Each structure stands twice: as C-alpha cells, then as structure tokens.
Amino acid sequence: MPQPLLPPKPFPPKLSRRGFLAGSAAATTLVTLHPFSAFAAAGQAHLRILETTDIHVNLVPYDYYADKPNDTFGLARTATIIRDVRAESTNSMLIDNGDLLQGSPMGDYIAYQRGMKPGDVHPVMKAMNVLGYECSTLGNHEFNYGLDFMDKVLAGANFPFVCANLIRGTELASNPRDDKLYLKPYIILDKEITDGTGQKHPIKVGLIGFVPPQIMIWDAKNLEGKVMARDIVQAAKAWVPQMKEDGADIVIALSHSGIDASGHSEGMENAALYLAGVEGIDALLTGHQHLVFPGPTDFQNMAGVDTVKGTLQGKPAVMGGFWGSHMGLVDLLLERGDKGWRVADFTSEARPIFRREEKKVIPLVQSDRTVVLPVELDHEATLTYVRKPVGKTSAPLYSYFALVADDPSVQIVNQAQTWYLREILKETEWKDLPLLSAAAPFKAGGRNGADYYTDVPAGPIAIRNVADLYLYPNTVQAVLVTGATVKEWLERSAGLFNRLEPGKPDQPLIDTTFASFNFDVIDGVTYRIDLTQPARYDANGKLAHPEAHRIVDLQFDGKPIDPAQKFIVATNNYRAGGGGDFPGVNKDAVVYVGPDTNRDVIVRYIVEQKTINPTADGNWSLAPVSGATAIFETGPKARDHLAELKGVKVDYVGEGAGGFARYRLTL
Incomplete structure (x- = not known):
C-alpha cells in the first residue's frame, strides 16, 4: 500500500532538566502554504x-x-x-x-x-x-x-x-x-x-x-x-x-x-x-x-x-x-x-x-x-570523552612568543598537516615532490586581549585542547607552488614586523594592523627575516616596496632554494582559496582538497603518535640587527616559558596596557 508523503510527527517527550539544548522549538507562527500547495x-x-x-x-x-x-x-x-x-x-x-x-x-x-x-x-x-x-x-x-x-x-x-x-x-x-x-x-x-x-x-x-x-x-x-x-x-x-x-x-x-x-x-x-x-x-x-x-x-x-x-x-x-x-x-x-x-x-x-x-x-x-x-x-x-586525555605532549604548547620565534603551537599544526598529506599524496602524481607545510598562530593576543593565547601544559592533552591549537573549522588543502612562490609567501608573512634601525634601542617590533593569522610559518625550509629592510608587502597583502626582500638565507635540504623547483605546501582552505592575498597562492594552485578539517587531522595525529613532541625546530628566526633591541607585548604568563626559548634573547620589561606584559627582544 502506498505510504503518505508526509510522515507522522512523533509526540514530543517532556523536557529533560539537563536538556540545555532542548529548549522549546521556535515560537508558533501562522503557517502559510507554499504557492504550489495553495x-x-x-x-x-x-x-x-x-x-x-x-x-x-x-x-x-x-x-x-x-x-x-x-x-x-x-x-x-x-x-x-x-x-x-x-x-x-x-x-x-x-x-x-x-x-x-x-x-x-x-x-x-x-x-x-x-x-x-x-x-x-x-x-x-x-x-x-x-x-x-x-x-x-x-x-x-x-x-x-x-x-x-x-x-x-x-x-x-x-x-x-x-x-x-x-x-x-x-x-x-x-x-x-x-x-x-x-x-x-x-x-x-x-x-x-x-x-x-x-x-x-x-x-x-x-x-x-x-x-x-x-x-x-x-x-x-x-x-x-x-x-x-x-x-x-x-x-x-x-x-x-x-x-x-x-x-x-x-x-x-x-x-x-x-x-x-x-x-x-x-x-x-x-x-x-x-x-x-x-x-x-x-x-x-x-x-x-x-x-x-x-x-x-x-x-x-x-x-x-x-x-x-x-x-x-x-x-x-x-x-x-x-x-x-x-x-x-x-x-x-x-x-x-x-x-x-x-x-x-x-x-x-x-x-x-x-x-x-x-x-x-x-x-x-x-x-x-x-x-x-x-x-x-x-x-x-x-x-x-573530550575532557579526557587522548594523548600526551612532551613539552608545553603555548603561543606567547609565536610572533618573535619559532613556536610549539604552530609547530604541531605543521607536523600534523605534513603527516596527513604525506599519506594522502603517496599514491598521486605529486608523490615525489617535496612536501612543505604552512600554518599561522591564531591566538596571539592583539585586540582579543592579554589572555588570548594558547597555553597547554606538558602532559596529558585532551581533544578540547585542540581548540587552543586550531580555532577555525578550516579544511586541509594542498597547493602546487615554485620555490619563487615560497619566497613571496614568506615575504607576505614578514609584513607582520615594523622596520628596525641598527643601533637603536627598544623599537616597536609588531605592526599591530597585521592579523596574526596571516603570519604563516612554512616548515620544511629554513630562513631568516631581515628587519632592516622595509616590508615588501603591506598588512593587506599589497606590494608596497618591490625592491625590498626581507627573506634571506632561504634554504631547502641545506641548499639555497631553487626558484624554479616545484613544491607541495599543506595549508588550509582559507589560504589556498586566496585568503590573505598571498602572491601565487589561490584556487588555481590547489591540487588537493581534503575532506577533513585541520582540527580533526590534529586529533588523529595525536591519537596515532600517542605522545607528541611540539618543540619548535627553529627553522626560522629574525636576522641580527647590530646594536638594536625591539619591544613587543604578550600575555603575562609568558614569563613562565622564558627559559624554554632557544636561540632568542627575550627579557621581561614590565607591565603593559590592558593586562599585557612588555618584553625586550635583543637582536
């Protein structure tokens, strides 16, 4: 016997005292039939x-x-x-x-x-x-x-x-x-x-x-x-x-x-x-x-x-x-x-x-x-379940210094993206190309306040901690670029910093108009950032100083990068789709659109590894500037991690405005 096209609606059960989500349905309104029905x-x-x-x-x-x-x-x-x-x-x-x-x-x-x-x-x-x-x-x-x-x-x-x-x-x-x-x-x-x-x-x-x-x-x-x-x-x-x-x-x-x-x-x-x-x-x-x-x-x-x-x-x-x-x-x-x-x-x-x-x-x-x-x-x-550990981290995960030095919270994202895409691409035409990974710090203070930082202690790590590592429900994508594009990608990221003068103390380091989520760190290459040069790109990604090049000593596999060499870079759908206006990085460069969110990839990476090691590998740094120091602000809890910084001299200066703390970077 044919079944009616409008299935019967179940009788609503009583509201549970625990059902914070189970609020009453939308207020009753006068039902208007669709014109096709009317x-x-x-x-x-x-x-x-x-x-x-x-x-x-x-x-x-x-x-x-x-x-x-x-x-x-x-x-x-x-x-x-x-x-x-x-x-x-x-x-x-x-x-x-x-x-x-x-x-x-x-x-x-x-x-x-x-x-x-x-x-x-x-x-x-x-x-x-x-x-x-x-x-x-x-x-x-x-x-x-x-x-x-x-x-x-x-x-x-x-x-x-x-x-x-x-x-x-x-x-x-x-x-x-x-x-x-x-x-x-x-x-x-x-x-x-x-x-x-x-x-x-x-x-x-x-x-x-x-x-x-x-x-x-x-x-x-x-x-x-x-x-x-x-x-x-x-x-x-x-x-x-x-x-x-x-x-x-x-x-x-x-x-x-x-x-x-x-x-x-x-x-x-x-x-x-x-x-x-x-x-x-x-x-x-x-x-x-x-x-x-x-x-x-x-x-x-x-x-x-x-x-x-x-x-x-x-x-x-x-x-x-x-x-x-x-x-x-x-x-x-x-x-x-x-x-x-x-x-x-x-x-x-x-x-x-x-x-x-x-x-x-x-x-x-x-x-x-x-x-x-x-x-x-x-x-x-x-x-x-989400409040229980799913793995361990051998070192703390924090983003207090993500804008001045290689950072563990960004490092672990790049490790997970690389792990994920290496498996995915191994049966594709891209399997023999070098695989890099790009990620940016999301929680880095700024207009969101002095408490807006990732801070996960060493030891057990729960799924909900992944929100501290990756805020957005982005999905993993891969782009095909050349060594020249890798350099321009990093030049765009380096617009985060103000220009510094040699011999001048306590210069402001960070351009506060620059969004931290556009400060991509690319793992798989090594490089330094020369802040005596003006920013090649401004905070909006526009070419500001064509003659300037902040990215120096850019190397792959221990040798100067070949501008013509092809690379696969793991990133997210926002960046791969042209978000942030990174030169040469747009949908035309996309070779893989992943079905998984970056968050899910990080969780799966932690589960598989059991114990992760997010210690930053120092693949990038700020180049020395003779006789110069710079001032930046970060969260007050950053002092707890000063001793963990390697190859970077940072000193606490004092309290800043809005609950921030001021630090001095010696270059």
Whole structure:
C-alpha cells in the first residue's frame, strides 16, 4: 500500500532538566502554504524535497572542541526548520545526502571508545529515525572508521541507504549494471500524493545515490582490496534509464558530490553539474563542499550554474551547507499526464538556522527537543570523552612568543598537516615532490586581549585542547607552488614586523594592523627575516616596496632554494582559496582538497603518535640587527616559558596596557 508523503510527527517527550539544548522549538507562527500547495489544481501536486547534508555527527549545537554551546550548527536546530517546512505543504519527503558518521568528537567517541555492539543504534540514527528520514546516500566520511563499523551503523537506520557507484571486490564490470554493488543503487518508493483538489494519487519516486570516487585514495587503508568506486556520471547513465524502466515517475539524485564547472573528467570529485546533464534526473541534492546553493556567495559565474534560480543545467538543485547550518529545499510542482507525473515548475532554496549581524551570531530557531532527548546521554558521554586525555605532549604548547620565534603551537599544526598529506599524496602524481607545510598562530593576543593565547601544559592533552591549537573549522588543502612562490609567501608573512634601525634601542617590533593569522610559518625550509629592510608587502597583502626582500638565507635540504623547483605546501582552505592575498597562492594552485578539517587531522595525529613532541625546530628566526633591541607585548604568563626559548634573547620589561606584559627582544 502506498505510504503518505508526509510522515507522522512523533509526540514530543517532556523536557529533560539537563536538556540545555532542548529548549522549546521556535515560537508558533501562522503557517502559510507554499504557492504550489495553495494554488495547485486538479492533477497538480506540490512535493517538497527536504535535504540535510554533511551533518558530521553534529547533532546538537555544542562545540566539543571549545567545550561550549554554538548557535551555528546542529541537526536539532535544523529539525525545527524541517518541522515548519513540512507544515507549509501537502506532500514532503526528508532525505539526507551523506557524511553522517565522522567529523565531530561524538563520532570519534562512538567509533574509538564506545564501539558498536549488535543491536546498538548510533546517535546519528537515533536522531534521523525520530525525524522520519526516507533515504540517504553514503558520503566519503562514512568510510573513515572502516566498512564493518559503517555496516553496523547503517543497520540501525529505519530508512534505506543507496549508492550506485560503490562496488564490492576489486574489479569493475564492463557494464555498470553488472557491478556487484555494495548497496542498492537506487530505490523506488511507492507513495501517495495529494493534488490541489484533495484527491490522492499513487506516485513512484526514485532515489539514486553517489559517493566521490576519491574515497579509494582518502580511505585506502580501509577500502583497498575490498571495494572499488566508479565514476559518478558513468554510473548514473547506466542506472537512471533502469529506474525509468522500473516505473519511476520522478528521479532525484542524492549526490554527495559538489559543483565544479571545469569540465567533466572521469572519476572527478565534484561532478554534480555534469550529473545534472544525465537524461531522466529531475532534481539533485548536492553536498560535500560544505557550501550553500543557491545563494549570493558560492558558485558564482559558473557556466550552467544559476545561483538565483538554484539550477544546474536547468534542473533544480540544492546544497544545504554543513553541520546542519542550513536545510536544503526543492519544491516541485508536479502535473499528472498520460505518462505519469512530470515536473511543471520548481523553486530551490537553502534555509539557514542563524544569521550574522556584524560579528554577532543570531539564532533563527531553537533546538527541537524530539531530536535532543534521544541523544542526550551520548552528548554527555562525549563531553566526558573530550575532557579526557587522548594523548600526551612532551613539552608545553603555548603561543606567547609565536610572533618573535619559532613556536610549539604552530609547530604541531605543521607536523600534523605534513603527516596527513604525506599519506594522502603517496599514491598521486605529486608523490615525489617535496612536501612543505604552512600554518599561522591564531591566538596571539592583539585586540582579543592579554589572555588570548594558547597555553597547554606538558602532559596529558585532551581533544578540547585542540581548540587552543586550531580555532577555525578550516579544511586541509594542498597547493602546487615554485620555490619563487615560497619566497613571496614568506615575504607576505614578514609584513607582520615594523622596520628596525641598527643601533637603536627598544623599537616597536609588531605592526599591530597585521592579523596574526596571516603570519604563516612554512616548515620544511629554513630562513631568516631581515628587519632592516622595509616590508615588501603591506598588512593587506599589497606590494608596497618591490625592491625590498626581507627573506634571506632561504634554504631547502641545506641548499639555497631553487626558484624554479616545484613544491607541495599543506595549508588550509582559507589560504589556498586566496585568503590573505598571498602572491601565487589561490584556487588555481590547489591540487588537493581534503575532506577533513585541520582540527580533526590534529586529533588523529595525536591519537596515532600517542605522545607528541611540539618543540619548535627553529627553522626560522629574525636576522641580527647590530646594536638594536625591539619591544613587543604578550600575555603575562609568558614569563613562565622564558627559559624554554632557544636561540632568542627575550627579557621581561614590565607591565603593559590592558593586562599585557612588555618584553625586550635583543637582536
């Protein structure tokens, strides 16, 4: 018997006294039907396709790294929008687009600590079952803990998972329809839809899923010899006609793959634009890139992409952000004809759970307690987990002197990025190129105050300490550059410092208009910074003194760097995308876009190493300036670490303004 398209809503349980997140849902408002529902005629029906994507185990609005609530994410917040959107229409379906099982400490807690015994239900599935999801596909992060773990988790879902391009075994069939697929490639749901006059009709809704083929690189250790991945578009061209033969009235593609207009190539990672060109697909749910579509910011000026209408090659599509930041929504006006239902009109949007007013976050909804309560014990267990050590550090991690000397808090980030990318790149065309890593100090006082520094003592290190090492939810990327670009990269970073005069005492060292997160340190090379030269680039990255060169003695492998030599540099998506206006560092130089956040990479590095050694290796320093000293300010607790500085003479001078302490650097 066909199932109604609007699933029943569970009765809300009573509010738990511990449910700080489980505040009442958004205030009741007058429900306004979507125009497609309000004005549909006989033989016309409005179907809403609700999408979540890239949840990454962020079920509640809580930042486990910083150990405090956060209003910018959480499926519990998205759930309130889901409930309201369902009320605005006569027919709806809730679908997820993958990347569910990894990406927050809750995911690591379940995988590494609690485990999955037979009959256990993963907290993600608890939440999704309550909300009445009807289907999902696999994201690349579903494989991070291995296939056995994934299988156990999927067994707890009250809805199917589909994937048309993941194959069991080590061989691809000549015909994709002969592949031994890991999951069903698609499902066709027999539904019942209500038209504009209130009449009910049967409809067959087909759902087909896809995962990036790059899983075979990203998770080779979990997948090699067990599965294979086929090109997304190739798989779609094989299976979508079969769905039509099986009677699907409409076909919706669940594409855990983003939008890239550079031209289709076999095995491409972000293939959604070209997937839209497959005949028979009526609408696309996209994701993976952690961006928003449609909208005014992402995917502008791409051929075949309409960021206003929300279309890819003319077909409705949506990408609902990440971590529950948005709910993707495709509204379809369907018409019934002799050959079944067809799409007559559509709209597409991504509804946010918050907005920003300058630097302030304004939540637009509160958490839905029907999602929070089933996972509350998991949330509390995760809090206990993140507050416990996951490894040790053999030396303290602090950033008090990050702007004047090689620094342990930056060193450990570069070590982790190098460790991560070396493994990733070893099976690629870049495997034989030298690998460098760039990172900057994030917590370095300034306008954020005298307490705004990393300070983790030697000994046990907890996951939440990673927030002190890496503030932002950036993702790892790699860029291909030359030795000449490495030098210019460092010249841009060296704009942090004021120019110093020989023989002059107590000159101000730091240009306070320069953001510390643009002071990149590059590990894998050695260099000195000559402050008697003016800054080649100003604080905004503009070429100010073309004749000036502060970077001296730049060497790779003990020899002067070859300007023409090629290097891979590990960095983050902000820098690789052109953030900070670093010369030669932009999206055109990107050769690898990682699926993991820098925070997660650091955590995984600590877990693997067990004991980390963040002692700075002194690969960079300030060049001597005859007879000169300079003054800088840092946190008052810096005095506790003066004895640990090597090769740098720094003396405490006295108290500064605003709680800072003043120090003298002898050059």
